[in-house]
Amino acid sequence: MFAKRTQEVEPFLAMEVMERGMAMARAGTPIVQLGVGEPNFDAPPAAVQAAVDSLVSGETHYTDSRGLFTLREAIAQDCEKRRGVAVDPDQVVVTSGTSPAILLCLNLLVDPGDEVILATPHYPCYPNMIAVCGGKPILVPTSPQDGFVMDVAKVRDAITSRTRAIFLASPANPTGAVQPKEVVEELSDLGIPILSDEIYDGLTYDGATVTSPLCFTENCYVLDGFSKRYAMTGFRLGYLIAPEIAMLPLQSLMQSFFISTSQFVQQAGISALARGAEHVEHMRRQYAIRRRILVDGLRDMGLSIPIDPPGAFYVLVDMRHFERDSLPLCFDILDKAHVALGPGRDFGEAAEGFVRFSFATSREEIEEGLRRLARALPEL
Ligand SMILES: Cc1ncc(COP(=O)(O)O)c(C=O)c1O
CATH class of the missing domain: 3.40.640.10 (Type I PLP-dependent aspartate aminotransferase-like (Major domain))
Structure with a gap:
């Protein structure tokens, strides 16, 4: 019924995790969203x-x-x-x-x-x-x-x-x-x-x-x-x-x-x-602080980040040792830690087993997300 090329377009799985997180939040479970790449700052x-x-x-x-x-x-x-x-x-x-x-x-x-x-x-x-x-x-x-x-x-x-x-x-x-x-x-x-x-x-x-x-x-x-x-x-x-x-x-x-x-x-x-320009530089400095908190926090939990990401506002973390596909892993993290993350599978097969964390959200949210993840890690 629809053109074949529409079948070539893969769904965006980070959105599925985010949307399930939003539904959980509506039902009364607050969720920390670290999955999407949207700056939490206001426009200039x-x-x-x-x-x-x-x-x-x-x-x-x-x-x-x-x-x-x-x-x-x-x-x-x-x-x-x-x-x-x-x-x-x-x-x-x-x-x-x-x-x-x-x-x-x-x-x-x-x-x-x-x-x-x-x-x-x-x-x-x-x-x-x-x-x-x-x-x-x-x-x-x-x-x-x-x-x-x-x-x-x-x-x-x-x-x-x-x-x-x-x-x-x-x-x-x-x-x-x-x-x-x-x-x-x-x-x-x-x-x-x-x-x-x-x-x-x-x-x-x-x-x-x-x-x-x-x-x-x-x-x-x-x-x-x-x-x-x-x-x-x-x-x-x-x-x-x-x-x-x-x-x-x-x-x-x-x-x-x-x-x-x-x-x-x-x-x-x-x-x-x-x-x-001033607004952009202010945001960049804030991202730099958030990146340090996120990368150090994840490493402290024993997660592998070989090189600090030099740009953008993402950290792609190798979670292959959990021996699970990234989508079920992200749903499991959402259920147990109440943190929404981006499944690596979105970014191609080479990223399967990885999970994308975004530090485009506030410092407080990142810190809360890290606390929740650290608590839930033994259960995962
Ligand atoms: C690498 C890259 N290119 C392009 C875009 C699309 O951006 P825009 O909002 O300008 O359409 C994004 C959005 O996440 C992106 O990450």
């Missing part, structure tokens, strides 16, 4: 005010499909500031979140039967979106012992005549890995378009720095947005930066799929870029 006040002002002044219309020129100009300047690479505002397309930016790029590059290489563990939506475009995800494993750094030789071996793109996510969900500069440079030199998901850039710790392939190749599509760095998930605001040659087809896809991004939300983006 200046961004909220800009959206309100924009709505009140009647900015409720379509814009240029690529986005307001002022926002594209601000994004280009922000990119130049962070990357040291000059970008033309006409290389920017503003989208309703990073997710549509990913979908636009895959529709641009992937024909049925084409292949897209990505590291695993991986963000669950990548293979789903590749499959919906008729493409084949080609998974290249990474391991916790190596800090989930991509092995360029393995990527090279995975390239075939059907390879259309390589995903790079740095910092990554769910591993928090930041790819070293040499790896980014070598991947950029492979002659295949790089889809560089930079949504967690700015959220790095212990001096880790993010390198964009934009510094090495023009054959690169930067996928980015305001959800994580600016805690603006519900605004739905993202963008992509693409080679000039791709702009016309991308614009046509944007016009047909989405027409344009909300005007008042784009105004919020302009304000976030102009006045949000």
